[in-house]
Amino acid sequence: MTGSLLDRLGGLWRRKTICSVCLKAPASGVYSSRYGPVSHAACDACAGQGAEPLYMVCFHIHRAGGPGAAQERFANATSFHDGRYIGLKQILEAYPQFSDEFDEG
Numbered sequence: 001m002t003g004s005l006l007d008r009l010g011g012l013w014r015r016k017t018i019c020s021v022c023l024k025a026p027a028s029g030v031y032s033s034r035y036g037p038v039s040h041a042a043c044d045a046c047a048g049q050g051a052e053p054l055y056m057v058c059f060h061i062h063r064a065g066g067p068g069a070a071q072e073r074f075a076n077a078t079s080f081h082d083g084r085y086i087g088l089k090q091i092l093e094a095y096p097q098f099s100d101e102f103d104e105g
C-alpha cells in the first residue's frame with residue numbers, strides 16, 4: 001500500500017475533471033456522500049447508480065466500526081471496482097486492501 005490517506009483523497013481532487021468513482025469518464029458534477037461529510041466528482045453513469053469511490057466507502061465503513069458494523073447502515077452502498085458496479089458484499093471483500101492504511105492515522 002502506497003500513499004497516505006490525505007494523498008489518496010487529494011488525488012481525487014487533482015483529477016477533478018475525471019469521475020472519482022470509475023476513474024474513466026469525465027465528471028458531470030460533484031456529489032455528497034450518503035455516509036459522511038465529503039463530496040466526490042462523478043460521471044452521469046456513476047451518479048445514476050448512486051456509486052461512491054471504493055476507497056471512500058471503505059473509509060466510511062472503517063469510521064463506522066468496520067465490516068462487522070457495516071451490514072445495516074451500508075446495505076445499499078454501491079461502488080465501482082474492476083470495471084463494474086459492486087454492492088456491499090464486494091465492497092467488504094475489497095476492504096482489507098485499505099484497512100491497514102486507515103489504522104495508521
Ligand SMILES: [Zn+2]
Pocket residue numbers: 019020021022023024025042043044045046047
Ligand atoms: Zn464514473
